[in-house]
Amino acid sequence: MAGLYVHIPFCAKRCLYCDFFSTTQLGQRERYVEAVVREIRMRRNETDEPIRTIYLGGGTPSQLPAVSIARILDAAGRDGKEEITMELNPADATPEYLSELKRTGIQRLSIGVQSFQDELLLLIGRRHNAAQAIRAIRMAQEAGFENISIDLIYALPTQTMAQWMADIDRAIEMKIQHISSYGLMYEEGTALTLMRDRGQITPTDEETENEMYDSLCERLRQAGFVHYEVSNFALPGLEAKHNSSYWDGTPYIGVGAGAHSYTGNTRSWNPDDLEAYLRGIENGSLEREKEVLSEKDLYNERVMLGLRTNKGIPESYLDVHNGREVVTGLTRKQQWLRRTEDGRLVATQKGIHVLNRIIEDLMI
Ligand code: SF4
Structure with a gap:
C-alpha cells in the first residue's frame, strides 16, 4: 500500500515555537486548492501500489472550508481508503464544520490541542484556549468521529509536573483514541528561541523533561494505550496507519508546497515557497528536488x-x-x-x- 500526504500551509497566525513551512497569506487558499487538486491528478498513480491512506496536514488544514476538503478528496479518490486523517485547529471547530467534514469522508481527526492550560497556550502563541480545546474534542465526538488523536507538548517553559499530569489525565478522561506527544524543541529562528536567548523564558531541564516523558508513558500504559512509536500512543488497533508508513518504509506521495515524497529508493520534495509552488503547478513546470538513496x-x-x-x-x-x-x-x-x-x-x-x-x- 502507499500513502498520500497533502500539505495545507495556511495558518491564521504563527505559533511562537513553530518552524514548519506555513504561511498567513490566506487570500491564496482557493488558488492553492486548485493547484493541489491538479497535482494530485498528475501524480496519484506515481507509485506501483494503490493509495490506501490520506493525511491532510499543515499548516492548518482546518483553515480550508469543507467544500475545499471535499474537492481534494474527490481528486484523491475515497474508494478503498483505510484511513483519511485531517489536522484540525481547536479554534476552527464548530458543530457545522465538523459535521461537514464528516460528510466529506474524513475518518480521523488529529486535533492540535498542545495543552489544556490557558497560560501555557498563551505563552506559546496558540490561537485557542483550554475551553476551546475541550469543546473541539466534544464537538468532534458528537459529529461522529470515533478515531480522534490529539497533540500534547511537554517541557514547556514554566510547565509543572502537576499541570502535565492533569493534561494527560484530561486526555484519558475525554476518551481520546490516540495521543502524539513531543517535548518542546527550540528551533532556530523561532520567536520562542529568541525569547530563550534573551533570557525571557527558561527552558525545562533535561531531568524534568525525561521525568515528564516517563510519566506520560507510564500513565498512558496504565490507561491501556500501546506505546507504538517514541512519541505516539494509541488504544489497541488504532495506531495511525498513515504515520506508520513513514516509519516502516512504505512509499508515499506528498503534494502541496514543501511536501516530501518517498518511493522506496528515491526521496523528492516540492519547493517550500508558496509562489514558486503555485506558479510551477499552473505553468506545468513544477521542479521537484530529488535524491536517490544509496x-x-x-x-x-x-x-x-x-x-x-x-x-x-x-x-x-x-x-x-x-x-x-x-x-x-x-x-x-x-x-x-x-x-x-x-x-x-x-x-x-x-x-x-x-x-x-x-x-x-x-x-x-
Ligand atoms: S498552527 Fe501549526 S503549523 Fe501553524 S504556526 Fe502553529 S504550530 Fe505552526
Whole structure:
C-alpha cells in the first residue's frame, strides 16, 4: 500500500515555537486548492501500489472550508481508503464544520490541542484556549468521529509536573483514541528561541523533561494505550496507519508546497515557497528536488526510523553491517536495547532517552 500526504500551509497566525513551512497569506487558499487538486491528478498513480491512506496536514488544514476538503478528496479518490486523517485547529471547530467534514469522508481527526492550560497556550502563541480545546474534542465526538488523536507538548517553559499530569489525565478522561506527544524543541529562528536567548523564558531541564516523558508513558500504559512509536500512543488497533508508513518504509506521495515524497529508493520534495509552488503547478513546470538513496542511506534510515517504533529492527539486519559488537554493548552493558523472541531489537525505556546516541552508534 502507499500513502498520500497533502500539505495545507495556511495558518491564521504563527505559533511562537513553530518552524514548519506555513504561511498567513490566506487570500491564496482557493488558488492553492486548485493547484493541489491538479497535482494530485498528475501524480496519484506515481507509485506501483494503490493509495490506501490520506493525511491532510499543515499548516492548518482546518483553515480550508469543507467544500475545499471535499474537492481534494474527490481528486484523491475515497474508494478503498483505510484511513483519511485531517489536522484540525481547536479554534476552527464548530458543530457545522465538523459535521461537514464528516460528510466529506474524513475518518480521523488529529486535533492540535498542545495543552489544556490557558497560560501555557498563551505563552506559546496558540490561537485557542483550554475551553476551546475541550469543546473541539466534544464537538468532534458528537459529529461522529470515533478515531480522534490529539497533540500534547511537554517541557514547556514554566510547565509543572502537576499541570502535565492533569493534561494527560484530561486526555484519558475525554476518551481520546490516540495521543502524539513531543517535548518542546527550540528551533532556530523561532520567536520562542529568541525569547530563550534573551533570557525571557527558561527552558525545562533535561531531568524534568525525561521525568515528564516517563510519566506520560507510564500513565498512558496504565490507561491501556500501546506505546507504538517514541512519541505516539494509541488504544489497541488504532495506531495511525498513515504515520506508520513513514516509519516502516512504505512509499508515499506528498503534494502541496514543501511536501516530501518517498518511493522506496528515491526521496523528492516540492519547493517550500508558496509562489514558486503555485506558479510551477499552473505553468506545468513544477521542479521537484530529488535524491536517490544509496544502500547505505537506506540502511541508516531503516535503523533510525525502525528504532523509534515498538517493532524495532531485525537483529539480522545489523549483522550485515558489522553492528554485532555495538549491539552486544547496547543490549548487555547499557540495557538500552532489548531482544524480542522473534529476533528483533527494540529500544528500552532507558534507551529511548538516548535514542540519538544509539542510532549514531548503529549507523554506517
Ligand atoms: S498552527 Fe501549526 S503549523 Fe501553524 S504556526 Fe502553529 S504550530 Fe505552526
